Amino acid sequence: MYEAYYDLKEPPFGSTPDPRFLYRSHGHREALAYIAYGLFGKKGFLALTGEVGIGKTTVIRAFVHTFDPCLEVAFVLNTNVNFEEMLYLILQDFGIEVEDASKVKMLSALNSFLIEKFAFHQNPVIIIDEAQNLAPEVLEELRLLSNLETDQQKLVQIVLVGQQELGEMLTHRSLRQLRQRIPGVLEMRSLQPREINEYIDFRLRTAGMSNGRLTFTPDAQRAIYEFSEGIPRLINQLCDRVLIRGYLQKTTTIRRELVEAGVMELSGPSQRWGDGEIREVSGE
Numbered sequence: 650m651y652e653a654y655y656d657l658k659e660p661p662f663g664s665t666p667d668p669r670f671l672y673r674s675h676g677h678r679e680a681l682a683y684i685a686y687g688l689f690g691k692k693g694f695l696a697l698t699g700e701v702g703i704g705k706t707t708v709i710r711a712f713v714h715t716f717d718p719c720l721e722v723a724f725v726l727n728t729n730v731n732f733e734e735m736l737y738l739i740l741q742d743f744g745i746e747v748e749d750a751s752k753v754k755m756l757s758a759l760n761s762f763l764i765e766k767f768a769f770h771q772n773p774v775i776i777i778d779e780a781q782n783l784a785p786e787v788l789e790e791l792r793l794l795s796n797l798e799t800d801q802q803k804l805v806q807i808v809l810v811g812q813q814e815l816g817e818m819l820t821h822r823s824l825r826q827l828r829q830r831i832p833g834v835l836e837m838r839s840l841q842p843r844e845i846n847e848y849i850d851f852r853l854r855t856a857g858m859s860n861g862r863l864t865f866t867p868d869a870q871r872a873i874y875e876f877s878e879g880i881p882r883l884i885n886q887l888c889d890r891v892l893i894r895g896y897l898q899k900t901t902t903i904r905r906e907l908v909e910a911g912v913m914e915l916s917g918p919s920q921r922w923g924d925g926e927i928r929e930v931s932g933e
């Protein structure tokens with residue numbers, strides 16, 4: 650809607666975890682370093698947790714995107730499954746064909762695949778997103794996969810990515826064997842107040858805007874932080890609303906009042922657009 654007015658080539662605050670838009674905040678860099686340490690150090694298991702919308706999927710996708718040539722990745726997104734189904738999804742994503750989907754046959758096919766990759770110095774990785782939804786029994790069985798190893802190292806690295814509930818699950822006594830295999834769960838940190846402007850600016854420039862076309866006053870930045878607490882998905886939702894308002898008011902300077910109106914829209918009662926103003930939706 651506002652892209653042409655602000656000289657943007659694409660929407661700057663989309664909701665997809667596009668690696669091109671990754672802003673390397675302190676928290677996101679820490680997460681990238683943790684993944685690199687675990688995967689290249691062949692730690693076996695990793696667990697990345699964090700608040701909803703903080704950027705877990707974005708970070709993991711950016712990592713895979715960067716290191717794609719030296720990784721062999723199976724991405725599992727569907728976690729409401731039992732262990733056999735999970736195994737089947739992993740095999741499918743690795744491109745392993747099995748005639749018989751019994752657990753024994755699937756485990757044996759996975760083992761042969763991993764040994765072959767090991768011989769060619771390739772790095773197989775299983776990434777399980779939304780891992781907070783996994784049943785504890787499935788998590789426990791996943792541990793057995795990390796037992797596939799040579800005398801020197803693990804044959805596969807498993808990355809669990811999930812909301813804070815995942816961290817809590819991993820503290821349960823019944824999962825202590827799994828927990829002991831994880832070299833520390835990394836809980837991602839949100840953006841700090843001073844990173845808000847850089848984040849917004851980075852996304853705008855990635856979407857094609859040239860420097861100085863649009864400015865957010867320090868007060869507006871503070872209001873964005875107060876609303877979002879540094880959670881990128883909330884910053885995106887708010888900035889999108891704010892830019893629509895900025896466009897309707899034909900302004901390239903975003904002030905606090907504009908942000909506050911955007912916050913009202915996102916958190917207030919059901920409302921709709923009209924003539925550049927927000928009006929309550931009447932019951933008629």
Ligand SMILES: Nc1ncnc2c1ncn2[C@@H]1O[C@H](COP(=O)(O)OP(=O)(O)OP(=O)(O)O)[C@@H](O)[C@H]1O
Binds near residue numbers: 703708
């Ligand atoms: N470092 C970042 N740089 C740029 N954009 C980011 C960053 N982190 C997150 N985002 C953006 O925030 C939104 C939410 O990110 P993402 O989907 O990765 O969060 P999540 O932690 O996986 O959320 P959920 O818990 O719902 O799965 C996406 O639009 C993404 O592009």
Ligand SMILES: [Mg+2]
Binds near residue numbers: 705707
């Ligand atoms: Mg996610």
